Amino acid sequence: MLDIPPRVRVHVETPPAAQNDMGVCDAFEQYAPVGKPDAMNAPHPPKVAGIDSTVPSPAHTVAPAPAAPEAPADTSAVAAPAAPGALLQDRLAGWVSDLTTLHELTERLVRTETLTDALTELLRAGAALVGARRGLVVLEPGDGLGPDTTIGLGLGRADLGHIETVPRSAISYGRILDGLQDETTEPDLLAEDGLDPRHREVAARLGYAASHALPLTAQATGRIGAAVWLYDEPAEPTERRRHLVGLYARHASEHLARLVEVERTRACLATMSEELLPSRLPRVAGMRLAVRHRTGPRGGGDWYDALPLPDAALGLAVGSVTGSGPSAVAAMGRLRASLRAYAVMEGEDPVAVLSDLELLLRLTEPARSATALFAYCEPALRKITLAGAGHCPPLLVGERRTEFVETTVSAPLGMLACWEAPSVEFQADPGETVLLYTDGLLHRTGDATDRAFARLHAAAAGVPKALRGDPDAIADHVLRAVLPDGLDEAESDDDVVLLAAHFE
Template identity: 80%
Template structure:
């Protein structure tokens, strides 16, 4: 603390923090003493760009300190700028600065928490909770509905169940605060405060009925928009009793809402990019799996958040044969997805011409990759299947071995060791033949299934074996049920991969960075 004449005691660190955070020159001008102190000049810090110095007083400001008996009055100290008889300007200034610093600290902590969110749903939930704390509400909802109509659309509630949100959807949209904001109706270009819904004239009867059912009596809504992205959505907070935020709460939540809208705009673009890449990757994979007598097929595919190059294929071949393939291209993003599409299309051509010799198929594929994309490598496994004999002839290039799941055995197929495609000047490895028993399932998969566990590779293989061996007997007659059970055993913390009949479902960005592909073939 520094003793400054004119009896104004100001903590230096508090002043510096306020100067750096808010620009409090107006406050200094109001409460600075007349004339120059003996030890140092009164501080006149410059304004900080982007911060409004005319912030209303904190709601928790205490009563002014009374001057001690016999002490000079505040008027004598500060002149005409004094706030009144008996007011100590130093105490008022310190209290106001403390309020500003407290509010800015809270705002900083909340925006830091929001910035750490990396998914759209988590960001919306965090923004809704932080806003409720700032305005003093217990419940609320945020509706994401970008004005360009390209999505994604979301509705997330705080303290409201799905049934409650369903009740609110029965209210005419134009009578709800978020509906007026999202539809650009009159009065929907800024905050909308409804301090007492039941005393409001002209309130829609259905809105009144739903509010009574859900037990809220007031609401406060803010638009979520940016200059670049335009309107993104709206947030509404609900009060159990008639109430509305005070001026200072509105100011702070308005600052937070502007920051939240910028963060949400970035996440919306990321979400759109991920969805676009997932759609492209899915369209490059088989639209449906072929129906072949004696074999039941099922596939599961999950795209990582950056979009990877894992793929699968199943195609009928001459002489009632079947070709099965899985593979992975190095890298991620659009370039890896494009390379995956080219590699899969080339393998289909080679399989039709010489599919009965898997080694020749992969040799041709390796030569093509080395000549056309020398900087890229890939792994692949191709199996030539004769369903009538339940016989498989397969060759792999740097790929994980298939897993056989049956009533009497659950074991990996012994395959020859080989480098990935594009890693050697000339690739060739012997093929392997084995025969499946009736009712057994051969599981082909990509390395992403092992890598998403986050465990060392030997433990991941052991975990996969355990998950496959634990498939209940009641599920072993369905290839899709077997694939789903294995996925749940390998990735228990992630959503289950459902699928439409004959086609895998692609889910972008669900907790892992690697693509996952499973192709199950069950022999009758």
Template identity: 80%
Template sequence: MLDIPSSVRVDVEALLAAQNHMGVCDALEQYAPVGKPDAMTAPHLPKVAGIDSTVPPPAHTVAPASPAPAPPSSPATPGTPGAPGAPGALIQDRLAGWVSDLTTLHELTERLARTAVLDEALHEVLRAGAALVGARRGLVVLEPADGLGPDTTVGLGLARADLGHIETVPRGATSYGRILDRADGTDEPEVHADLLSENGLDPRHREVATRLGYAASFALPLATEAAGRLGAAVWLYDEPAEPVERQRHLVGLYTSYATEHLARLLELERARTKSRTLAEELLPPRLPRVGGVQLAARHRTGPRGGGDWYDALPLPEGALGLAVGSVTGSGASAVAAMGRLRASLRAYAVMEGEDPVAVLSDLELLLRLTEPARSATALFAYCEPALRKIVMAGAGHSPPLVIGERRTEFVETSLSAPLGMLACWEAPSVEFSPEPGETVLLYTDGLLHRTGDPMDRAFARLHAAAAGVPRTIRDDPGAIADHVLHTVLPDGLDAADSDEDVVLLAARFE
């Protein structure tokens, strides 16, 4: 409770006068007793939500004098200081309520501001709104008015099957449907205090409400002037109910801020989706089928899109070309450069794939002439599955890993600078033969960088993950790649937003 001196004798009408833009000082004077005033300083409220809430002293109002104490035998009467219904206590309670509301809004908006992913933000909006309006369940329907998506529905306290039942209700009979389909663009809420007793309620809506056990709903639009209507939020009550005016005011303030935050995350999600789609389209849509070898690939793209890539292409006489690489930079320019580099390597591999050094030499010359400001790493392996023979060359790239029953070891490759770093690139190739049942794992440096460890520890972690592949999945290159990925990058690090792309290409030789 705020510490307001008991000498302040003011009725709540003074506060209402201030709210109605009346002279608050005149309203205070109305209740000031006649007599000589004593000096008084204005109370200082604590800071709330980063706002200095110090109340300045009135400019033309004096504090009332302290009244004489009532005789011991006289009971306190309403309107006197210390009485339970004193006006000072009323305004003190009202101010304390305002402070509490500001504090609540500050905490909820701070929690929302910490969300960086659209789906996480939608769940946070549902939880905060439910706390403000006193509901237990709810759903958000995201359906941007510009038609560019993404369209999704997120529930609070509702399983996926429950959301499916709600979606079977005709759109025009639902609160979110009426909000999203409004032609006048108004932002009024949809309130149904006693849903099941309403006349004209759609029979399917009544059936779903009875099945899911909700009897009332309160819905608000999620709209901004810049982005238009993004969607609608609906909160469901187990019993007939509706939020009071104070709750409506608070949730309205919260959703106004939340919608702006959602609009920013929506644009970010769209940019990520475009970059991810572009990167995926520039990679092989499917891996080739070549006798004597099984292939599997895993690709994780960062939020801005990066230049990590892989390739597997059939070559003449039953041979197979495997490649992984990484282009410096991120964003659309790096993705485009990656596409050009991969297409060029495919052409060189078809012409002279049996000589990996020549393939990378041609690629280095092309990169130096066409994109002198960019560098790249690459590894190309010419495989003859029938002979289980691999000839490989690398340019500044991490060595592949051989995973088998009797060994788990890195392939010894020669040290070489990345492409575009030297006036003329050339390094010797290496040749090795995997045993039957062994898997050769090619990867990009993003797998190591995402661990956050120094490179020596990251390599040790990768080796331990490969050595720990269960025997039951050693005949499945996809399962091997998944095990290594999730072991090296546990707790969702493989899916978390990162500036580093991750590529794994596994080839198991029969």
């Protein structure tokens, strides 16, 4: 046996009840969604060192008043002091519980992929850690490059509007964003003598009496925003809760900073792509145009064009460049600009236009290929002559027919040593609409090619008669029918272009 000297002692100054304070874990259990837990949210053992995590926590974190001690049944009995080993075990159990809670909350956070989802998760987790019910986070990067947004938890849009009417210097998150202070707790707002009158009015209207605010600061980018949680009654988080939410906020700030950079890159690519496309569609007698364009998060090479040509004609074009990202967007801009020049010179012959475009692509960018379709339209005659290079066939939509235009099978531009395919000519009836689109519309469905074409055909045939005279309504209906449940707006690696040309 080990001979331990009697001088060795374990000193524990804080009572185990104060050290363990399981309100944080209890709040986390309340915050966790009800249902079958996943691998990262597996329930912990029901008891750790004698602590039952299923006991509900109080609504706020104000320390409860100590209960009056009951008279012992036997006045001669003297309570024995707790063993030092048991006190140390309770303290270690509290530390393990805190680390487990932070681990699970940060795991939830890092699984978010969008800025909005991450901000919402930050608010929910922070509310569980500080014992609050409501809050808001203001994203305002210090470099002024955006994005700027405000998201609330338990607060509607009108409530956020009321809070934003409070002078910036009179509200905690405003002072944090201005660099006037860091973490701040206001345990009893309505009792403060120097509280701004407008802030007092808004707090009384919305029913909050205390707040706890934290800065969101990343190591590389500096301050990117602030978060504040609101209590319904005068209250303040304990020191332990403040420590835990501070650790969580520091980790969350780094994750938010990365998502901010991703959001900025996506916005930059989307702006570049839109600027390289027509700012508006031309107006031509006898024809109305509408277009819908959806860009993927990485920026793609799908494009469209509509340009007036001599003799009251109109040139319509859609195409797609292989690849994604800035290089594909730049290649798309060069290809579209070249096609416009060729269309002005020899637009009556779509085959010649695409042949020149193929030669240019093969000489200047031999490692890249593209699909394209060019149509020479004569609105007065409702006549269209078109040629395609590896592109999807147009769809003709009318009251009496909904059919794909028969086009010859041809390879994409840049795939063969010399491209050439015959053109196709067809006549449209009054009131009919021609739909030109890129293959991204079909790819986003997730179906096989034949089923995707069938879905597109059914969507076009199902356009209500009341909408068939409006190309904008037709484009919206077809897009929502082919890509239901918000798939037309959801992020995807595939760009989508849908160009509708309606003949009067």
